[in-house]
Amino acid sequence: MPSTQIKKLSFKQQQLQLRENAILDAVNKLLAKKGFDLMTMDEVAAEVGIAKASLYKHFESKEVLSAASMTRLMEQTIAVAESLPSSLPPLDKLQSIVRWAIQTHLGGTMPLLPSTRSNIQLALLAYPPYIEKLSTLTEHLGAWIGAAQDNGTLSKTLPGEVILYTVFARSCDPVADFLKMGGAFSDSEIVDLLIQTCFHGMTG
Amino acid sequence: MPSTQIKKLSFKQQQLQLRENAILDAVNKLLAKKGFDLMTMDEVAAEVGIAKASLYKHFESKEVLSAASMTRLMEQTIAVAESLPSSLPPLDKLQSIVRWAIQTHLGGTMPLLPSTRSNIQLALLAYPPYIEKLSTLTEHLGAWIGAAQDNGTLSKTLPGEVILYTVFARSCDPVADFLKMGGAFSDSEIVDLLIQTCFHGMTG
């Protein structure tokens, strides 16, 4: 009965997918908490509940493992971007994405953008799936930025490049962590405050 | 002749100070370039041009060495803050400090603020001289923020805490690094763009 064979294979593949998703969940959490350089493979293995050697049966290196995690995160972000109603004004779309990212960041599953000071940057550039997703997301954001500048809701004198980088950077702003550590504000208050300072500044 | 003795001692102490300042210069540069976790004591020794063991004759650990470097940077920042003409409006003082910090950052000698994800944070909290300087700087900034809110040049509805953290964070914003890597803007253009988005937002 070939169909049973196919089902069994499919089931095994599904199990594999689940296991690898569980690994990526752990990596995502640890990347958000400690960053690439401070995260150890022992910690990842302990978090998932398997032996370190087993990790290497799924992902060939720490770099590839982290890149896969970042790629999945990029896919999730694209999914959020594409789920926004097309009737929404472009500025609102931008704010929605940043809002979602800050919320996720406060929830502890959004790693800091690989800064120029982390060793992960090179690995990401050498990992085509990540670059591809990053390009897709950048295209979406770039289109919204251009449209928002055209309809006057974003400054026309500000280079689009600056707005794009700012949107990326504010999505994992350390200010959110400091405010959360302070304990004076709820998560949703922090999100509102960061959205306001990001888009409207501090002069009022 | 005691005076000669004193002079010789003073000279030796001066030499020691110069050597330690040279070490802190190297640490400052390497902290800005790679961050605490990726900086190695071998690199520091090589940059200064002495053996690694000699480093430990001056500073007892990597943590203390880095904390001393960050403390000196804090002192320099306070000096800049206190050198601003008192006639300057408080908002302009705030902008001047952020402007100076971003310029220094682009020049490669301003380390990123110790994020919540770096091991240096604990060492800094356990290093009283740093905490003391940080408090002094925070008092200056806090006074300016309050005054700027009173005279209406800064939003009165924005909690001072948020403004303070934002000022600190924008002083070592990774957006500056990305824009510099892009190569489309000069350093002074980058500074102007970041000051604008930081204080006035992106909506125009």
Place this chain on the structure above:
DNA sequence: GTCTATAAACCGATAGAC
């Protein structure tokens, strides 16, 4: 105080049994 040489700990990655 400066050097060379090395200790001690940690981490990424692998070997080999099951």
Place this chain on the structure above:
DNA sequence: GTCTATCGGTTTATAGAC
């Protein structure tokens, strides 16, 4: 594919000669 055990390399820090 999972495990235990270990290798090889790196890093912080120190010992000891000069």
